[in-house]
Amino acid sequence: MTSKVSSDNELNHLLERIIETTTTIMQARASSLLLIDQESDRLFFKVATGDKKDHLKGFEIKVGQGIAGYVVETGEALLIPDVHNDPRWYKKISESIEFRTKSIACVPMKINNKTIGVIEIIDKINGEPFKQDDIKKLTEFSSLAAIAIGNARENRGLKEELALKYRIIGESRALKKVICDASKVARSSVSTLILGESGTGKELLARLIHKESSRKDKPMIILNCAALPEALLEDELFGHEKGAYTGALSKKVGKFELADQGTIFLDEIGEMHPGMQAKLLRVLQEGIFYRVGGNDPVSVDIRVLAATNRNIEEDVKKGKFREDLYYRLNVVQIQIPALRERREDIRPIVEYYFDNFKKERGLPNLTISDKAMEKIFQYDWPGNVRELRNALERAVVMGNGREIEESDLTISGAKPKYPGLQIGLTMEEALNNFKKEFITINLEHTGGVRSKAAVIMGIQRTYLSRLISKYDLRGI
Template identity: 50%
Template sequence: MEFSVLVVDDEKNIREGLGKALELDNYNVLLAPDGSKALEIINTSDVDLVITDLKMPGLSGQELLKQVASAYPTVPVIILTGHGTIETAVEAMRDGAFDFLTKPVNLDRLSLLAKRALANRKLVLEHRALKEEVEKIARRQKFANIIGKSPEMKKVLEIVEQVAPTKASVLVTGESGVGKELVADAIHNLSDRKERPFIKVHCAALAETLLESELFGHEKGAFTGAVATKRGRFELANGGTIFLDEIGEINQQVQIKILRVLQDKKFERVGGEQTIEVDVRVISATNRDLKKEIAEGRFREDLFYRLNVVNITVPPLRERREDIGLLVAAFLREFSEENGKNILGIDPKAKSAIYGYSWPGNIRELRNCIESAVVLAKGSSITLMDLPPSVASETEGDYIRINLGSTLAEAEKEIIRGTLNFEKGNKSKTAEVLGIGRKTLHRKIQEYHLVEE
């Protein structure tokens, strides 16, 4: 790496003398007679080190130092001072100078200082690159929190990645336990607001009267018990993201106030006159059917459209059964470790119960099921006995369950999956039982993404 060193001095002799000396050290040397010319060079070319006189016509060395320190904090600045101006040098150090040299300049010391300053800069840059890489990995890991390889989940993750960097309001819908909150986490963590606050509000957990003041804050004396002014969650989320969970539960009054924040970025605290302005990205979630809530007059349509600029629907687990295997593996590892157990696997009966169950509580239910199974397991594998009765009982007979409301294709998919499981993956037998050819079976396995479990 060839370093560029900029020497700034209004005295031509000094400037050129120092420049010559630095060239001997194999640096690319740039010269400037005053501060403003120096800034021009710094702004237009890569400068790795600035060596500057303090007293110069126009922009002084002090000023130059301040500007470089704030705009290019990784570029070191060495100050040149005359005799008897040590005080100014000390001041310059405080302003962020790397070091100072007294005139007349000792060229050996110049050489040494330049070398040190540049080595330091190299370290700073390397550290910064490393930090960026770690952040990138961390970001990817945050994403990897969401386990799933089914086409349905891939689609969800694709949208997450697409909308994360925008400011668009996102409404995450889906049944209870499908991972709506994880999706909200991922959107925030992948956005450029990730270093700013991420405030979560469980709208259903708060009493209706409390919710408004929780969200928007209140002034002292606004109501009995409001003994001091309190900032609301929207204020706390300023610059960042707010997650309004279970948005379907909020009352009309609060709906209007949220609508106004989304439209004008403005609101007042409860009992307050002063209008507060915020820049907040809104992600909301619900397992209710908001269209129905609107039709029945419980939810404002205009608010719905503001919240639902982008919709992400997380499908229930029974519609993406190929994720079960990965999820089970991940939860097994997590809870084995947590409980200090060495669970190596799941016996075939328990496995077919897990794969056959409809998981109405979705991933939360699966997670809880694996946790309790790990705790209960006596040996090194999970057996049918370790599973909750609801899960275990559904496979006692040789049958599968297909929920009403399924399409014919979904039913076909389930029959093929169930038979494959029952025949322990033996495709010839499965084809025979189903009364179709092996080729047809293969095609359908691919079509339905029925990877072997």
């Protein structure tokens, strides 16, 4: 049923909480949330409470059939003190599951004034019939559920839009092989290590693998391992229990738990601290983990994709990355070539992003001059596709609105090269020249990400920031 809302664990859990709360507050024996499938024009049970809730999953109701079907058809709430005296009562379901029903209150769920389903409550625990005030309360709960479902559908529409946005562009033989390998990997659940320079599209490839896998309708959770210190990374991955530490005012669900039944993508895995590597290995081996401050094991079923721009095999040899974790992650390895190694892809990449930027800016007649294109083709693009995309976007924004000129592309014709030793410089001047060139090369290699450049250079990020200010390198 293509029109059913996403079955993501997070949405299901939220709807279950809403219905359980509804049942408690309304003091009802049972409650149900039914949604419309637009293709079949029927209602199906999404969430239910009560002794017979598990028996309801196979039942469907036509729009217009029974109390729930009537509410969907009319868009108006119904209060039925005794269903046996109402000709709209559809008793087949109650009889089939042997659940006696007397009183029902049923209200529509609406998004933008369009009915998408209903919430109904059955019989008060004390035996009294439902009253008009109950309809008002029930309507509030239906509004909450409709908001949750609307957000889920909006997110799904956003995902479809993102699928177009996050395309892997290119027709080179090297790129086709990468995509072919990714499609093969997607058919299995093996851990996969994606290697490539910064800006080559490792996350895009991970998204492609997830999208073509059997887990495509489940969550894909992305976490950059280089963005957080070890303690915070553990909290992000595994979550924490209430009171685990000062400031932990409630339980937090971690990324692994959110990715259950789906995929987790661990970007920049090579930057993970040794202590965290050991904890990650244990999760991959045992399939369980413990929230920070918790004693109860949490079991998950996830597919792990990891990526790094480091020479991870060299890091393993040097003891910087655990060999056992490397082999766990590296069941299959996919290497994305740098843009300079597949130069035939430059033109389709330029055309794709340039068309998008023109639409965004409302400049349908904008063109690129021959000299600007020549400059694009001559450049080595050390920052790969990301650098090319950013250069194009800046040129569109800062240009004259008619034609992208050579001067609009703030790139040099070749990579900077250290000039070597020079006669006539003092020791301090020579050292300063080297530091400036060394910082420049590393910043370009990391796409301007200072924290990553600092790790590669073996210095503190704060010290790197001071050097950037000292040598006036802030434009990189």
